[in-house]
Amino acid sequence: xxxxxxxxxxxxxxxxxxxxxxxxxxxxxxxxxxxxxxxxxxxxxxxxxxxxxxxxxxxxxxxxxxxxxxxxxxxxxxxxxxxxxxxxxxxxxxxxxxxxxxxxxxxxxxxxxxxxxxxxxxxxxxxxxxxxxxxxxxxxxxxxxxxxxxxxxxxxxxxxxxxxxxxxxxxxxxxxxxxxxxxxxxxxxxxxxxxxxxxxxxxxxxxxxxxxxxxxxxxxxxxxxxxxxxxxxxxxxxxxxxxxxxxxxxxxxxxxxxxxxxxxxxxxxxxxxxxxxxxxxxxxxx
Amino acid sequence: xxxxxxxxxxxxxxxxxxxxxxxxxxxxxxxxxxxxxxxxxxxxxxxxxxxxxxxxxxxxxxxxxxxxxxxxxxxxxxxxxxxxxxxxxxxxxxxxxxxxxxxxxxxxxxxxxxxxxxxxxxxxxxxxxxxxxxxxxxxxxxxxxxxxxxxxxxxxxxxxxxxxxxxxxxxxxxxxxxxxxxxxxxxxxxxxxxxxxxxxxxxxxxxxxxxxxxxxxxxxxxxxxxxxxxxxxxxxxxxxxxxxxxxxxxxxxxxxxxxxxxxxxxxxxxxxxxxxxxxx
Numbered sequence: 001x002x003x004x005x006x007x008x009x010x011x012x013x014x015x016x017x018x019x020x021x022x023x024x025x026x027x028x029x030x031x032x033x034x035x036x037x038x039x040x041x042x043x044x045x046x047x048x049x050x051x052x053x054x055x056x057x058x059x060x061x062x063x064x065x066x067x068x069x070x071x072x073x074x075x076x077x078x079x080x081x082x083x084x085x086x087x088x089x090x091x092x093x094x095x096x097x098x099x100x101x102x103x104x105x106x107x108x109x110x111x112x113x114x115x116x117x118x119x120x121x122x123x124x125x126x127x128x129x130x131x132x133x134x135x136x137x138x139x140x141x142x143x144x145x146x147x148x149x150x151x152x153x154x155x156x157x158x159x160x161x162x163x164x165x166x167x168x169x170x171x172x173x174x175x176x177x178x179x180x181x182x183x184x185x186x187x188x189x190x191x192x193x194x195x196x197x198x199x200x201x202x203x204x205x206x207x208x209x210x211x212x213x214x215x216x217x218x219x220x221x222x223x224x225x226x227x228x229x230x231x232x233x234x235x236x237x238x239x240x241x242x243x244x245x246x247x248x249x250x251x252x253x254x255x256x257x258x259x260x261x262x263x264x265x266x267x268x269x270x271x272x273x274x275x276x277x278x279x280x281x282x283x284x285x286x
Numbered sequence: 287x288x289x290x291x292x293x294x295x296x297x298x299x300x301x302x303x304x305x306x307x308x309x310x311x312x313x314x315x316x317x318x319x320x321x322x323x324x325x326x327x328x329x330x331x332x333x334x335x336x337x338x339x340x341x342x343x344x345x346x347x348x349x350x351x352x353x354x355x356x357x358x359x360x361x362x363x364x365x366x367x368x369x370x371x372x373x374x375x376x377x378x379x380x381x382x383x384x385x386x387x388x389x390x391x392x393x394x395x396x397x398x399x400x401x402x403x404x405x406x407x408x409x410x411x412x413x414x415x416x417x418x419x420x421x422x423x424x425x426x427x428x429x430x431x432x433x434x435x436x437x438x439x440x441x442x443x444x445x446x447x448x449x450x451x452x453x454x455x456x457x458x459x460x461x462x463x464x465x466x467x468x469x470x471x472x473x474x475x476x477x478x479x480x481x482x483x484x485x486x487x488x489x490x491x492x493x494x495x496x497x498x499x500x501x502x503x504x505x506x507x508x509x510x511x512x513x514x515x516x517x518x519x520x521x522x523x524x525x526x527x528x529x530x531x532x533x534x535x536x537x538x539x540x541x542x543x544x545x546x547x548x549x550x551x552x553x554x555x556x557x558x559x560x561x562x563x564x565x566x
Binding site: 086145 | 506507508509510512513518519520521523524525526527528529530531532533536537539540541543544547
């Protein structure tokens with residue numbers, strides 16, 4: 001406020017000291033205009049006057065470590081809590097006993113054998129699981145791609161190519177495939193390898209159990225102007241990829257189940273074992 | 287001769303070369319010059335006076351000396367008026383008085399936005415450009431600058447910008463954005479904007495980039511919402527944990543199973559505690 005009032009007052013001290021003497025009319029000298037008393041070497045005077053140099057602050061007294069998002073533990077804990085809530089984990093959907101029995105079975109056999117007796121905490125259990133329960137309990141990596149500008153048809157061609165492949169083989173094949181969707185899928189599978197490593201699974205034996213494409217929604221549409229007053233719709237499709245990777249455990253289990261099925265199958269009869277459907281006579285009828 | 291001429295005029299057949307006008311070829315000038323054929327005139331007397339600020343009296347005198355009528359333009363005593371005004375102006379400048387009639391309308395809390403803008407390439411250091419409200423006129427700005435900053439605006443020019451066209455996603459037609467008024471002021475002394483420190487510029491650019499990244503992801507569609515949010519040094523980046531595959535149906539059922547199980551376990555522990563307390 002004080003500064004402002006000092007500006008607003010019409011100063012006349014400098015003007016008083018000067019004798020008012022009109023310059024010759026033919027010459028317009030530039031110093032005629034420089035009579036502003038509040039110039040201070042600058043048009044805006046005190047407003048833009050340089051302040052005195054700041055006093056150097058003693059840095060030894062206060063030592064503050066800079067907080068960044070990377071080393072902010074509270075923030076990282078918060079993010080981890082959120083991520084854990086979002087994560088699909090087996091413990092959230094299966095009771096602990098079932099999980100323990102499944103693990104004991106796997107530890108004993110190397111993979112899950114259904115309808116077997118396992119010992120747990122001194123007591124014996126016979127664990128019979130449905131196909132869906134086994135699917136949940138066996139280790140898996142569920143992969144989701146981001147939004148991809150492509151169509152289901154284009155994606156399916158690539159998906160069929162690598163479905164059921166070992167992940168590393170699939171990546172190898174896709175790397176040398178010139179299709180756009182191959183690149184996208186390769187990126188996704190590489191993320192899958194990384195995640196299976198995090199889960200402590202053997203990345204060399206991981207395979208693509210299922211792989212599918214879905215519409216990602218909100219397709220952009222625009223008119224396709226045609227002749228004769230007609231028009232169609234041009235759609236710009238967007239898709240996403242989803243994949244489930246499974247470990248060697250699943251492969252071994254399936255092989256074992258197939259072998260069991262084969263063992264239990266009845267021997268194949270090439271002829272009907274029924275009684276003959278006509279009268280058998282000891283002579284020719286013709 | 288006279289009759290023959292009339293007859294010629296009345297006849298509507300093609301003229302023969304015999305009756306063509308007789309002209310010497312040397313007299314014919316093809317492609318007449320467009321410049322330099324006009325009559326050269328003497329320079330005006332009024333143009334001869336060049337070295338004074340107030341030339342009217344001198345011009346008048348010269349016309350009278352030459353015995354020619356003085357043009358109306360130079361008959362008035364405008365010279366005297368101009369000289370008087372100029373002297374007054376000089377005096378005002380010397381004494382620090384305003385060089386114009388200061389406005390009498392008092393405004394205590396002006397609400398208009400007046401921004402000093404950075405100069406363009408065409409401006410000299412003796413010019414300052416302001417963004418002003420559209421309702422403001424030259425005199426208003428001159429008064430404002432004088433009263434608030436004591437700045438003498440020697441000349442004020444106005445630039446009223448056109449309203450740019452805008453196309454909206456939800457509007458059928460384009461429409462105009464507001465017009466902006468800018469005023470350029472001539473000053474007695476130069477003013478040069480201070481340089482912006484490169485760190486500040488870098489910081490601003492970095493912030494802008496970060497914000498763009500976040501906005502892009504927030505506006506993402508479909509599976510793009512799964513993307514981790516980069517920018518701001520990973521402030522919003524949440525760790526990406528590996529998911530197991532559990533179908534939606536089984537997620538629902540499994541959650542209820544686990545909830546039931548935990549409830550049972552809790553109930554059992556509580557019962558045991560109570561039993562222990564009662565000695566059952």
